[in-house]
Amino acid sequence: MAAMKILTSTGLFLAFCALGLLAMAICTDYWYETDARRHRERCKNYANKRNDPGYIYISNHNLPLQMPPRIVETRGNGPDAAALIRGKRHFVAAASAMESHCSRQFNSTVSGLWRKCHREGFDLETEDLIYKGIIERCTPVKYHYSSSILPRNLPVNITKTIRQDEWHALHLRRMTAGFVGMAVSIILFGWIIGVLGCCQQHDLMQYVAGLLFLMGGTCCIISLCTCVAGINFELSRYPRSMYGLPEDISHGYGWSMFCAWGGLGLTLLAGFLCTLAPSLSTPARTTTHKPRQENGTV
Numbered sequence: 372m373a374a375m376k377i378l379t380s381t382g383l384f385l386a387f388c389a390l391g392l393l394a395m396a397i398c399t400d401y402w403y404e405t406d407a408r409r410h411r412e413r414c415k416n417y418a419n420k421r422n423d424p425g426y427i428y429i430s431n432h433n434l435p436l437q438m439p440p441r442i443v444e445t446r447g448n449g450p451d452a453a454a455l456i457r458g459k460r461h462f463v464a465a466a467s468a469m470e471s472h473c474s475r476q477f478n479s480t481v482s483g484l485w486r487k488c489h490r491e492g493f494d495l496e497t498e499d500l501i502y503k504g505i506i507e508r509c510t511p512v513k514y515h516y517s518s519s520i521l522p523r524n525l526p527v528n529i530t531k532t533i534r535q536d537e538w539h540a541l542h543l544r545r546m547t548a549g550f551v552g553m554a555v556s557i558i559l560f561g562w563i564i565g566v567l568g569c570c571q572q573h574d575l576m577q578y579v580a581g582l583l584f585l586m587g588g589t590c591c592i593i594s595l596c597t598c599v600a601g602i603n604f605e606l607s608r609y610p611r612s613m614y615g616l617p618e619d620i621s622h623g624y625g626w627s628m629f630c631a632w633g634g635l636g637l638t639l640l641a642g643f644l645c646t647l648a649p650s651l652s653t654p655a656r657t658t659t660h661k662p663r664q665e666n667g668t669v
Contacts (some may be wrong), residue, residue, distance in 0.1 A: 375651045377544050379569050382644035384635045386562045386584055392634035393555050400483030401625030403602055407477040408493055410619045414473040448531040484548050485512055515543055536608050543601035550594035557587035558638055574649035581645030595631055
């Protein structure tokens with residue numbers, strides 16, 4: 372009996388901690404983080420004109436390109452001519468890639484379930500614009516489809532692909548927010564039933580509470596998996612020049628995501644303990660007294 376109370380109390384305490392971690396993850400905006408300081412610094416360095424030898428400049432954006440090594444020009448299709456052609460192709464491709472990346476504005480941001488915010492103290496130019504009120508620090512995450520977010524002046528097939536991808540990303544965001552809300556509701560309901568069962572020493576209520584914890588953990592697993600899938604889908608959307616991130620931008624999951632994973636682990640552990648506790652209870656034995664025989668009668 373004492374072991375059952377210890378397991379039940381431990382399971383309810385873990386479920387309460389899981390509720391706190393999940394609530395903290397839902398209310399904060401540090402699910403996914405990006406750091407674009409190195410990329411912005413690199414683009415600034417490319418934008419500044421340099422006079423050192425060995426660099427040529429594009430007239431449009433003034434971006435430097437390292438010149439291929441000089442080799443002896445030969446006529447025909449010799450190996451030196453082939454090496455020269457490959458060198459030119461390599462540097463032109465690198466220049467076009469750098470030009471396309473620097474033409475986009477990348478900011479250091481943090482994003483959660485409800486908002487996407489500029490990171491404070493990372494970009495001085497962005498901080499100045501926020502201080503002047505030109506841009507807002509945080510923008511809400513949209514859970515409804517809007518055609519205004521689609522880019523203009525694109526071919527019809529690309530616009531159709533972007534529209535389909537936007538619907539798919541929208542469904543993933545809705546699933547993430549919906550299932551994490553269901554997980555918190557189910558865990559809270561199971562915690563209330565578990566507390567009532569512990570107060571009234573009702574084994575069945577404690578067992579039901581454990582099952583509800585496991586069900587809430589399942590919803591939490593679905594929510595976190597769809598969140599990860601949504602982030603990976605956003606990074607791999609077509610065209611890559613509009614939705615992809617350059618290699619010099621560091622990105623990853625924030626502490627809000629780890630709070631959600633921690634809440635998931637505590638929820639599953641609480642469900643295991645609460646479903647195991649009733650099996651340790653010893654049923655009360657009822658003794659039946661056999662009536663005595665009086666006067667030869669039973």
